[in-house]
Amino acid sequence: MNKGRLEAFSDGVIAIIITIMVLELKVPQGDGFAALKPVVPTLLLYLLSFVYVGIYWNNHHHMLHACGKVSGAVLWANLHLLFWLSLIPFATEWMGQNHFTTAPTAFYGFLLLMCAVAYTILQSLIIRVEGTRSVLKEAVGRDWKGKTSMTLYVAAIVFAFWSPLVSHLAYIVVALIWLIPDRRIERKLAKGAD
Helix, strand or coil, X not given: CCCHHHHHHHHHHHHHHHHHHHHCCCCXXXXXXXXXXXXXXXXXXXXXXXXXXXXXXXXXXXXXXXXXXXXXXXXXXXXXXXXXXXCHHHHHHHHHHCCCCHHHHHHHHHHHHHHHHHHHHHHHHHHHHHCCCCHHHHHHCCCHHHHHHHHHHHXXXXXXXXXXXXXXXXXXXXXXXXXXXXXXXXHHHHHHHC
């Protein structure tokens, strides 16, 4: 099965997710810079969520670039990932409205964990479809970024009940880990082209 439709559909859904997030931002009352002060935390949370969606879009693009075909199971796994990603605007809005309290912070972490799990499932199924000579499998290796991310998400969920600030710091750390471009797939594809 061709991967083009899967990629186009995913790009469209991710674009809608970003659009929904920005539409949820409320314009501050007043025309001075002081009017921005109450919305700064919400803007920072929007930035974090935007970065996460961007990271998933970027890595999803690289992952699909490394595969030649998809199966029905890959299609369903991709929908599973998009489902969890589509909840990011909801979690962002809930946490922003409630000033980063325990339950919304824990839910945000749970959502990020589920996105990571869904991405890992999708990655595994693509590797299975590609077979033993999978470029993606060679590029991902032990997937230390994925495993570290999931561990930090679980810790952040637990810490949300003790100190939501620690959870937020964990979410930022994971974003920073992934913000540094992962060149493994690009390197493997370049070697294959030689």
